[in-house]
Every structure is written in structure tokens, then in C-alpha cells.
Amino acid sequence: MTGLDLTALLAEPANGALRHVAGPDEGDWPTALLALTEELLETAGAGRLAVVATPLPREPWRVDALLRRVHERGYSALAVPGAERLDAGARRLAARIGLAVLAVERPVELAETSWRLAVARDALVLDLVRRLTVAFRHPARDLADLLSHLAAAAGAGVALLDATGVVEEHGGELAPWLGGHADLVRWDRWTDIVASPEMSVATVRVDSPSRPGLRLAFFAPGIRDAQVDALAVAAEIAMPAVAARILIDEVNTVTDASVSSDLLHDFLVSGDAHHEDVDRRMTERGWRTTGYHLGFRVIGRTRVDTLALLRAVSGALGPLGIESHAAAHGQGVTAWLRWVRIPARRDLERHVHELRAVHETLRRSFNVASGVGSLQAERAGLAATIGEAGDAARIAAQRSATNWFVRVDGLGLEQLLLARTENDTFLPAAESLLAPLRGDDDVLLTTLTSYLDHESGIAATADALGVHRNTVTGRIQRIQETLGVDMHDPSVRLALHLACRAVLR
Known part of the structure; x- marks a missing residue:
């Protein structure tokens, strides 16, 4: 295909701001010819595009005469500044004689582009x-x-x-x-x-x-x-x-993912205590710990490309219209949503539904399980909801009935405790910790488990075991002495409770 056509010229960025005004809206012309005025155009148009640098006259009769003269000289199209001012009569004339009329703001630029397209x-x-x-x-x-x-x-x-x-x-x-x-x-x-x-x-x-x-x-x-x-x-x-x-982007992504992963790890390890360096790094990264947070954890049920999963999670969370952050974490991705003010219950449920939709989208490309934590406030709450989301994801990995998606608010305490203890690292440590309580039909171990199940209540434990309160008090004292622990410490009680559940499950 040689020459010029209107569609090709309109597609060119350097076309002098060309616009079709009247006459045929398509054309196929050998070349274009530039002239300062219509009178200086060659007399043999030969079907070419005439580009006139002088603006179109304002008098309607002179416009009609110009269009007729260009057509009679054999030109198929006319590009001229001011052509957008054509009145209805001139437009009908152009259509009747088959002359395409184009408005152009920079005639010389149009002529140069036409030359490149048709000749050079x-x-x-x-x-x-x-x-x-x-x-x-x-x-x-x-x-x-x-x-x-x-x-x-x-x-x-x-x-x-x-x-x-x-x-x-x-x-x-x-x-x-x-x-x-x-x-x-x-x-x-x-x-x-x-x-x-x-x-x-x-x-x-x-x-x-x-x-x-x-x-x-x-x-x-x-x-x-x-x-x-x-x-x-x-x-x-x-x-x-x-x-x-x-x-370059992939190197930056790997570096950024590593920095984010390290920062998330340091934050979770720091616990409730404010750590100046961690807090500064989180602020620099835009991870604000104030407000309300909802954790979201995605883990691979089989081996997954963590960086690819991170890109997919980040891309899926963006359109939700809520502040969100995501980081590679272990064999998966940890993310969370943040609100400045506590969201209404209806809005929270909608966002949880959106997270389920994100999970279902991820499932098309990755064999993953996802968990959602509960709504939590401030710095400690962020760590808590991330932990809950991790527990829920681990449970979800075993639940095909829920399409491998679990929300922590729908789980009981027992399931959460089991989620924290069902791993090859914790179980041996739990058995070693509680080994001194074994023996005599595991009376001490059973008492400890019941005591922790009943929130450290002596009377409730005694009723559950069918023994006197003093018996429970004595056994708890023996347990503390045997293990060398302080049962008044909440973190000690939690560790012992998890260990009991792991050993006796």
C-alpha cells in the first residue's frame, strides 16, 4: 500500500493537529502538496492532498469558490487552517463534489509528515x-x-x-x-x-x-x-x-520485599514494647500502628513463589480503597487493612467479604490457604490480629469445606490453641517442658490442664476434677516448684496452656 490516507494521517502524532471537517471521511491520496495560498497550488492536482497555509476566508461565497477551484484542479482533499468554521452550505458542497475538507493548525508539520509517509x-x-x-x-x-x-x-x-x-x-x-x-x-x-x-x-x-x-x-x-x-x-x-x-524492577522488588519481611519480623518479635528503631522504620515505610487493624494471612498449601504471591496480594488489595500493607513473611504473605476510626460493623463485614474474594482470585494462580484475624486497635492490636490471621490460615490449610479460607472470629478458643501448637518445632519442646509432670497417671499434668482451661480458677478446677480445693492448691504449688515457673505470670500460663494442649491433643 502506497501514498496517504486520512486514517493514517490522523493516527500520526505530528500531523499538525489535523481534524476532518467535511466531505468524504476517508481518502487515498498519492502525496500532499503545500502552498502558501490556494492560488499557488499546482494546476494539476492528480488526486493529491492540498495543504494551504493561509487560513480559510470568512465570507461564505469566497469559501464556496475556493472549494470548487481546488476540486476543479483535481485535488481530492484540502487541509487549511480555520476549516472548522465551514457553514452548513459549504459542508454540503464538499460532500456533493467529493472533496475532503480538513482543519489543520500547523500546515507545515502536516506537509512534512505527509512527505515521510508517502515518499521518504x-x-x-x-x-x-x-x-x-x-x-x-x-x-x-x-x-x-x-x-x-x-x-x-x-x-x-x-x-x-x-x-x-x-x-x-x-x-x-x-x-x-x-x-x-x-x-x-x-x-x-x-x-x-x-x-x-x-x-x-x-x-x-x-x-x-x-x-x-x-x-x-x-x-x-x-x-x-x-x-x-x-x-x-x-x-x-x-x-x-x-x-x-x-x-531493575525485579531487583528492587526483591530488595523491598526483604526489607519489609525483616521489618515485619522485628515488629512481631518486639511484642508490646515500643522499640525506637523498629517504630522509626515502620514510620518511614508508612506502616502506622495507630488506629484499627485487620490481619490477613496467605500461605502456600504447597510450594509457592513468595515474591509472585506478594505481587498478587498487593495488586488485589489496592482496589479495595482502604489503606493496606503486605509483606512476605515465612512461607507466605502477611497483610493488613487499617482504619483511622473504628469501622461500622456493616463496613467491616463488607471488607472481610472482599478479602474472601481476594483469596478466591489468588486460588486461580496459587495453591494457597488464607486466614483473617479480628479487628484490633493500636500497636498491640496490630501484632495480635496478624497472629490471629496466621492461626486462621493454618487451620484453613486443612479445610477444603471452606475453600481453604477461615476467619478467626468464626473459630473457638480450642481451635486457635491447636493451631498454635500443631507444628514439629513446638511439640517436642512442649513434651520436654511437661515431662517432669508425667507419672502417677499424669495427675499433675491433668490438674494443670484443667486449671488453665478454667482460667486459673481453683474452685472451678476442683469441681471439674471432683477433688477438694485444697488438693488443687497443693498440686498447683507442686507444679510450680517442679517446673520452676511463676504461675502468676500471664505469659507463663499461656505457654503452659499451649504445651498442655499440644501434648494431650
């Missing part, structure tokens, strides 16, 4: 390369920012594709078209061009070892062969920068 195709490529080079001078924050720069410089859409479709796009919408034409893209080729009446796409394979199967696409609707060829060159030139940006 290498100039079209060089101009596009020059614009891309300018775009490379602007530092990009990330891959999305780079693709946005490339789209703006090329005056075309830019997208990353994989076998599933469009991964990311800027400067246009390729996804709807690709949905019905994906089979036209030849994935085995280094470069490929797909041209259709609706869309033309030039793609190149992205040379990225860490993310195989990607293609960089430059696309635009209604462009001609020369423009598609130029976009193919642009894609090849831009690809190394895109591949490098992918690598």
Missing part, C-alpha cells in the same frame, strides 16, 4: 527513533512509567503481552482487539507484524531470562504499511530498555 519512509523511521531517544533521556520510576514514556514519544500504544493476553498497556487499548486475534501473533518469531483494518500491531520478543514469554508491542488503529514498519523498528529499539527495566 526511512525519514519516518528516523523521526520515530529520534522521539524514542528523547524519551530514554527521562528517567523512569518503574516499568509502567517507562512504557508510558514510550507511548507518548511514539504517539502509539505500547503493551507487554504474554500467553494470557495483555500484561500492561499504555497509550491505547489493545486488550479488546487481542482477545479475538491472539492467534494471529506469531510467538515463535523474533519480530512480528499483524495488520488488520481495526488494528496494526508490531511485536518483538523481550529478551528477559527472568520473565520468559513476554513480547513488547507497539500498536495503533488505522495506520499504513510504512507506519507499521516504523513501529516494528521502534519495538526492537525499545526492547532492551524494557528488558533492563524489568530486571
Whole structure:
């Protein structure tokens, strides 16, 4: 296909701000001819596009006369400043004689672009390369920012594709078209061009070892062969920068994930105590501990790519419209939502429902189980709800009936205790701790378990065991002496309770 057409010119970014005003809304012209005034145009138009630099006259009769003269000289289209002022009569005239009338703000720019498209195709490529080079001078924050720069410089859409479709796009919408034409893209080729009446796409394979199967696409609707060829060159030139940006972003992601993971670990280890360094790092990261928090934990039921899971969780939480944070944590991802003021019960339930939807979305790509903690306040509450979400996720990993999703508010105390103690590290330690209480039908161990189950109540424990209160008091004293612990310490009682549950389950 040679020459010019209206659609191709309208698709060009440097077209002098061209707009169709009247007459045929499509055209195929050999070349364009620029003249200062209509009188200076060549007398043999030969179906060309006439570009006149002098604005259209204001008198209707003079406008009609100009349109007739341009048409009689054999031109198929006229581009002139001020054409948007055509009245209804002039528009009907243009339609009747078959003259396309275009408004242009920068006639010289339009003429240069027309020349590149119709005659000097290498100039079209060089101009596009020059614009891309300018775009490379602007530092990009990330891959999305780079693709946005490339789209703006090329005056075309830019997208990353994989076998599933469009991964990311800027400067246009390729996804709807690709949905019905994906089979036209030849994935085995280094470069490929797909041209259709609706869309033309030039793609190149992205040379990225860490993310195989990607293609960089430059696309635009209604462009001609020369423009598609130029976009193919642009894609090849831009690809190394895109591949490098992918690598930089992945390094930054790994580094950021490591920093977040370490910070979350340090926060949870610090417990209720304020740690100046931890608090400072959390503030710098935007992790505010004030307000109200809801923990969300996602763990792999089989081996999962934690970084990929972290990206998926972060991406899914963003659209919820609530402050959220996520960090890689152990063999999974820990996240939480935060409110400045306590949310209404209805709003809280809605957000929990949204977290379930996030879990179901994640399940399409990862074999995971998810847990949600309870609403908690302030710094201590953040640690508590994160712990609860972890317990719920561990229980969820064994519950196919709930689609591997559990909310801690729906669990009983016994299930939570078992969730904390069902692991290969805790059980041996629990057995070693309670070993001195074994013997004599495990009377001391049974008494301790009942005592802790009844919230350290002597009378309630005695009733449960069917013994005198003094008997329970004596046994508890013996237990403290045997184990060398202080039963008045809440943390000691919790540790012993967990150990009893693990050993006697």
C-alpha cells in the first residue's frame, strides 16, 4: 500500500493537529502538496492532498469558490487552517463534489509528515527513533512509567503481552482487539507484524531470562504499511530498555520485599514494647500502628513463589480503597487493612467479604490457604490480629469445606490453641517442658490442664476434677516448684496452656 490516507494521517502524532471537517471521511491520496495560498497550488492536482497555509476566508461565497477551484484542479482533499468554521452550505458542497475538507493548525508539520509517509519512509523511521531517544533521556520510576514514556514519544500504544493476553498497556487499548486475534501473533518469531483494518500491531520478543514469554508491542488503529514498519523498528529499539527495566524492577522488588519481611519480623518479635528503631522504620515505610487493624494471612498449601504471591496480594488489595500493607513473611504473605476510626460493623463485614474474594482470585494462580484475624486497635492490636490471621490460615490449610479460607472470629478458643501448637518445632519442646509432670497417671499434668482451661480458677478446677480445693492448691504449688515457673505470670500460663494442649491433643 502506497501514498496517504486520512486514517493514517490522523493516527500520526505530528500531523499538525489535523481534524476532518467535511466531505468524504476517508481518502487515498498519492502525496500532499503545500502552498502558501490556494492560488499557488499546482494546476494539476492528480488526486493529491492540498495543504494551504493561509487560513480559510470568512465570507461564505469566497469559501464556496475556493472549494470548487481546488476540486476543479483535481485535488481530492484540502487541509487549511480555520476549516472548522465551514457553514452548513459549504459542508454540503464538499460532500456533493467529493472533496475532503480538513482543519489543520500547523500546515507545515502536516506537509512534512505527509512527505515521510508517502515518499521518504526511512525519514519516518528516523523521526520515530529520534522521539524514542528523547524519551530514554527521562528517567523512569518503574516499568509502567517507562512504557508510558514510550507511548507518548511514539504517539502509539505500547503493551507487554504474554500467553494470557495483555500484561500492561499504555497509550491505547489493545486488550479488546487481542482477545479475538491472539492467534494471529506469531510467538515463535523474533519480530512480528499483524495488520488488520481495526488494528496494526508490531511485536518483538523481550529478551528477559527472568520473565520468559513476554513480547513488547507497539500498536495503533488505522495506520499504513510504512507506519507499521516504523513501529516494528521502534519495538526492537525499545526492547532492551524494557528488558533492563524489568530486571531493575525485579531487583528492587526483591530488595523491598526483604526489607519489609525483616521489618515485619522485628515488629512481631518486639511484642508490646515500643522499640525506637523498629517504630522509626515502620514510620518511614508508612506502616502506622495507630488506629484499627485487620490481619490477613496467605500461605502456600504447597510450594509457592513468595515474591509472585506478594505481587498478587498487593495488586488485589489496592482496589479495595482502604489503606493496606503486605509483606512476605515465612512461607507466605502477611497483610493488613487499617482504619483511622473504628469501622461500622456493616463496613467491616463488607471488607472481610472482599478479602474472601481476594483469596478466591489468588486460588486461580496459587495453591494457597488464607486466614483473617479480628479487628484490633493500636500497636498491640496490630501484632495480635496478624497472629490471629496466621492461626486462621493454618487451620484453613486443612479445610477444603471452606475453600481453604477461615476467619478467626468464626473459630473457638480450642481451635486457635491447636493451631498454635500443631507444628514439629513446638511439640517436642512442649513434651520436654511437661515431662517432669508425667507419672502417677499424669495427675499433675491433668490438674494443670484443667486449671488453665478454667482460667486459673481453683474452685472451678476442683469441681471439674471432683477433688477438694485444697488438693488443687497443693498440686498447683507442686507444679510450680517442679517446673520452676511463676504461675502468676500471664505469659507463663499461656505457654503452659499451649504445651498442655499440644501434648494431650
